[in-house]
Amino acid sequence: MSGKILNPVTNHYEFSGTIGVFLITFGLPIVMIGFQLLVSREYLIQGINLKIDLVKSQIYNIGWKQLSLDKNVWLAYLSWFSILAVFDVGLPGKKLKGIKLRDGTKLDYNINGLLFTSLFVVVVGIRYKITNGLLPELQFLYNNHLSFIIVSIIFSFILSTFIYLNSFIPLVKKNGFNTKERILSINGNTGNWFYDWFIGRELNPRFGSFDIKLFVELRPGLLLWLLINLSCLHHQYLSKGYVCNSLVLINVLEGFYAFDGVLNEEGVLSMMDITTDGFGFMLIFGSLSLVPFTYSLQSRYLVLNEVNLGPVNIVFILALFFAGYYIFHSSNKQKSDFRNGLLDDKHYKFIQTKTGSKLLCDGWWALSQHINYFGDWLIAWSWCLPTGFNTPLTYYYVIYFATLLLHRQVRDSAKCEAKYGETWRLYTSKVPYKIIPYVY
Structure with a gap:
């Protein structure tokens, strides 16, 4: 110290x-x-x-x-x-x-x-x-x-x-x-x-x-x-x-x-x-x-x-939930395994930073900078859709969670910009989408 x-x-x-x-x-x-x-x-x-x-x-x-x-x-x-x-x-x-x-x-x-x-x-x-x-x-x-x-x-x-x-x-x-x-x-x-x-x-x-x-x-x-x-x-x-x-x-x-x-x-x-x-x-x-x-x-x-709900709606909501769950957990696991040296660097693209850490830009993390956020947001939709469309109140969580994730993304981006500088800008050029692939 x-x-x-x-x-x-x-x-x-x-x-x-x-x-x-x-x-x-x-x-x-x-x-x-x-x-x-x-x-x-x-x-x-x-x-x-x-x-x-x-x-x-x-x-x-x-x-x-x-x-x-x-x-x-x-x-x-x-x-x-x-x-x-x-x-x-x-x-x-x-x-x-x-x-x-x-x-x-x-x-x-x-x-x-x-x-x-x-x-x-x-x-x-x-x-x-x-x-x-x-x-x-x-x-x-x-x-x-x-x-x-x-x-x-x-x-x-x-x-x-x-x-x-x-x-x-x-x-x-x-x-x-x-x-x-x-x-x-x-x-x-x-x-x-x-x-x-x-x-x-x-x-x-x-x-x-x-x-x-x-x-x-x-x-x-x-x-x-x-x-x-x-x-x-x-x-x-x-x-x-x-x-x-x-x-x-x-x-x-x-x-x-x-x-x-x-x-x-x-x-x-x-x-x-x-x-x-x-x-x-x-x-x-x-x-x-x-x-x-x-x-x-x-x-x-x-x-x-x-x-x-009818059978078709139930199946759709279940599919949406488990798709979001799979994206959220598999992407988090991939990043965790990469950080802990459990993935072979030769088969995954990454950017070496001056601080010694590596920024993964392959697999799930080639799709967006926070692909795990996207999976979590899909889960949020699966909780709100069963209430139908009679009131916007039951969709509070989807709106609130989107706001929360956007705020976290901005905070994280600012922190990484300050920490990695030019290396972070290189990373964002390779992975331009922040949360939703091909949208945002």
Whole structure:
């Protein structure tokens, strides 16, 4: 580390700086609550016209209990978060090293996704067997959906503030190296407390062996999303005696994706969320609140607005999902294998950079600079199409995810331009398409 600054000051601002961050911080929760009110009330969705006066009247009719701090909801949410954290730390798993950090160290990770999901499925299965399929926990989740949203938002603010303040506490020893500095995010060290709180000041905050950043990204939000979907399926069956095939399809596809995310957690260790972004409100709110309560919009809609798909539509949606899944995973595996020296350089075209790394421009990565993003976006379409075309609200995820991927692509391109210079420009001339081959 001699001659190098461990935590350089951040000189660039994203999201148009403090004003943009302020609007996102307080605007997104309001939008999220509004979306939930709209998709949860069948008479509020008539064609594509959203009537604000109906939304306002519905808010008044919800009742104080839904908007208040219901102690039972708080108890359920905090128990959920705490129990998962204990399992995350306590369950054995495969030991892996993360990428090299700026101080030359590598963090140790306990990869126990397989055992974690297996235990989760067993517990739900046993509970289902004991109650003969009538799961009161799922019905409680469904009946108090809005309260859970508000609790998750408040908890995100509390946790973000705690993590931000904790980033100022000096470390005496870290991973065997004596140091008084924490490793901060290159994006969240501006000195502007609100901006750094939002972006995330510390890169990988830990409490002992508990990596709270990886935990929040892959455990409570993803699995709560799965439970919300199941609660919708459970409610429709109890109230109508059957479940429409579109709701079953949504549960299968999104459940598969959620479990796959937990099971393949080691793939996240090299992603921008872990390697570059700090752990702040942006990531905390996105993982704990935005993911479970907006990714489940389709299920919430289908409970009260049934869509029955024909065989051709089901086959098409399944084909779209697995095509996206194949592109996403096979392209990521190809890049991972290339980085780890598992692919023969003689059979794959690449560009050697001055920093010593190689830019792959062959196979999947000859089609676009972020071909994995394209696969992920196809998956997003497969989750929205089962809802039909009666409202644009259930297509929120496709629009939001496209915006997110475009933002990440721009950030990554700027980072690579600064790092590789002329070599990056040579690479973009060979691989001109950014995400969608032959389109963008």
